[in-house]
Amino acid sequence: MRVQSDFVLTATGLEKRFGRKLAVAGVDLAVPRGCIYGVLGPNGAGKTTTLRMLLGIIDPDAGERIVLGASRPREVSDRIGYLPEERGLYPSMKAREAIAFMGALRGLDWAEGRRRGVEMLEAAGLGHAAGEKIRALSKGMAQLVQLLGSMVHRPELLVLDEPFSGLDPVNQEKLEQLILAERDRGATILFSTHVMAHAQRLCERIAIIAGGKRRFEGTVDEARALLPMRAHLVPRSGNGDTATFLPPDASPVRDGFDFEVPAEGIEPVLARLIESGHGVAGLSIERPGLHEIFVKLVREGEAAA
Structure with a gap:
């Protein structure tokens, strides 16, 4: 059955058990077409099982x-790119051949895959590695090669499971640029992570999973609004007596x-200080980061589980 929708992917009430363990306990997702969507959660939260x-x-x-x-989903696998959490490339393959091979698994012509592979390696600053065997590459470079292989056939949906794991800051930045370039090309990107900094910079929408359940879904700004400034x-x-x-x-x-901004706003606090003669020498107001929201929701989720 085929269904037309503004969402590239939807899920309702997904559950999965492994023996007596309920790994995923009724997860709902709706990923809009053309966006970067993050599935966030601690290790063991059920992210990988949900993606699979x-x-x-x-x-x-x-x-x-x-x-x-x-x-x-297997009926449309040629339109999907997938980077699994468990990395794996044939060590004796050259980088450009590894990319072409992964494209061929999705129906891309081998010669075209090699040509695109060389272009993509050069664009990612890895042109010098095109003819190198995988075993000769650093872990970070090999991981980027596998990522390029997952997108060489120009998928409509790109699914990345913990893509930043094990990468140094330089390669993390390269990966972020690749993800943004795929989004600009028109692809939808769905990735899982437990590193909030990447999600806060990249994602247009997120879902936070803890204890096998979805605890939040919405934009990053909506998530950050869950806690007061x-x-x-x-x-x-x-x-x-200033504190009084x-x-x-x-x-x-x-x-x-430091204090939470009261519900009535900061103005009454400032007025009291000025009227009392203390005055204000400096003031900064910040909304909590995604990290604080993540910790709060995960703790609540684990307690509920």
């Missing part, structure tokens, strides 16, 4: 998934105080 069910590598025990309009305030006067004019949770740090 979405790709048809394993079947769910319950629930449904529609991928590129197909209820059986925090203020760092430096009073002009250092008198000891601040919210009850204010804690002294460095040259000032």
Whole structure:
């Protein structure tokens, strides 16, 4: 069955058991076409199992998934690129041949795959490695070669399982640029990670999974809005009674105080300080990062599980 949708992938109530362990306990996802979507969660949260069910590598025990309009994902596998968590390339293959081989598995002509492979290696700053055997490459370079192989056939949907794992900062940046280039080409990118910095920089939408269940789905900004903003305030006067004019949770740090911005806003706090004669020498307000939201939701999820 084929279904047309503005979503390249949807899943409803996905469940998977391994023996007595319920690894995925009813996950729902909806990935809009053309976006970068992150599936976030701690190790063991069920991210890899969820991705494998979405790709048809394993079947769910319950629930449904529609991928590129197909209820059986394997029927559209040639339109999908996949980088598994377990990396693996033939060590005796040259880099350009490894990319061509992975493309051939998705129906791409071998000669075209070699040509594209060389172009992609050069664009990624790895042109010098095109004729090198995989065994001669560093771990990070080999991982980038495998990533290029997963996208050489120009898939509509690119699924990356923990793609940043094991990469040094330089290769992480290269990978981010490759992901953005694929998005700009028109592909939809779905990747899993437990490193929040990458998700915060790249993702347009995210799902946070903990304890086998989805605990949040939405934009990064919507996730960061789950916790109140925090203020760092430096009073002009250092008198000891300054704290009496601040919210009850204010804690002294460095040259000032940190506290959650009250629901009524920061203005009443500033007014009290000015009226009391303390004044304000400095003020900064920050919304919590994705890391703080992730930790909060994961702890709540694990407690519920």
